Amino acid sequence: MTRKEVGGLHLNVEASGDGPALLLLHGFTGSAATWEPFAAAWAGFRTIAVDLIGHGASDAPADESRYTMARCVADVIALLDTLGAGRAAVLGYSMGGRVALHLALAAPDRISALVLEGASPGIEDAGERRARVASDRALADDIERDGVEAFVDRWQALPLFATQACLPDAVRLGLRTQRLRNSAAGLANSLRGMGAGTTEPLLACLHELAMPVLLVAGEHDAKYRTLALAMRDRMPDARVRIVPDAGHAPHLEQPAAFAPLVKEFLTACLRHSERPAPSLRR
Secondary structure (H helix, E strand, C coil), X not given: CEEEEECCEEEEEEEECCCCEEEEECCCCCCHHHHHHHCXXXXXXXXEEECCCCCCCXXXXXXXXXXXXXXXXXXXXXXXXXXXXXXXEEEEEXXXXXXXXXXXXXXXXXXXXXXXXXXXXXXXXXXXXXXXXXXXXXXHHHHHHHCHHHHHHHHXXXXXXXXXXXXXXXHHHHHHHHHHCCCHHHHHHHHHHHCCCCCCCCHHHHHHCCCCXXXXXXXXXXXXXHHHHHHHCCCCCEEEEEEXXXXXXXXXXXXXXXXXXXXXXXXXHHHHHHCCCCCCCC
């Protein structure tokens, strides 16, 4: 475990390997541990897995204003600077995918490629955003009142994660154990500051993202399959891959399919970027 100071707080980062940088961003309630099973599969890249603010072993400030998406993005850019990673490919899952989109729009020159798994560009309808803000704030209050264990029980029972009931007992136990390592303040303030309702919707901006993008969704995750297709249609260089027999977390539910999908895409992006520029001589 390595903690780096950025923006007045400490973020935990797990970096390993050599090669082009690959920044790994977990989902809500996750941590850098999400990506540990893929270390061997993604050999050839320098993987940089970070615990986002309020998660894992990173700081969880009491001030909810510290959890805005803009400040989270600034933290990630500062972390890349601290680690000497000039440009990086970015893989973001769920909340981490939303962070990845905001990062790519804020600093496109720093991002060589994007992999977005189970990700959303945000909520377009203003009324839906207000309702989501209210529900997220109510859930945040519940977390602080009832504690992390009660919240994790409630979170894991959501229909979004129904397909994970078929995972091996050891995998489900490991996921639960990792979630329980989070703090109530960190999870609650992440919902208040970085929830889908509080962050700016990005669908109308996606045409600005010129880097290659891979959008991954599970076969049984109808909502995020639809979102992936909608994002693809707004991006200049994007493709969608649907992982069979998976729900919202293909990396967890079908790792043997997910790992090579990511590796092949990033390797192809790297080969393309290394091609010499076409000659202008006639």
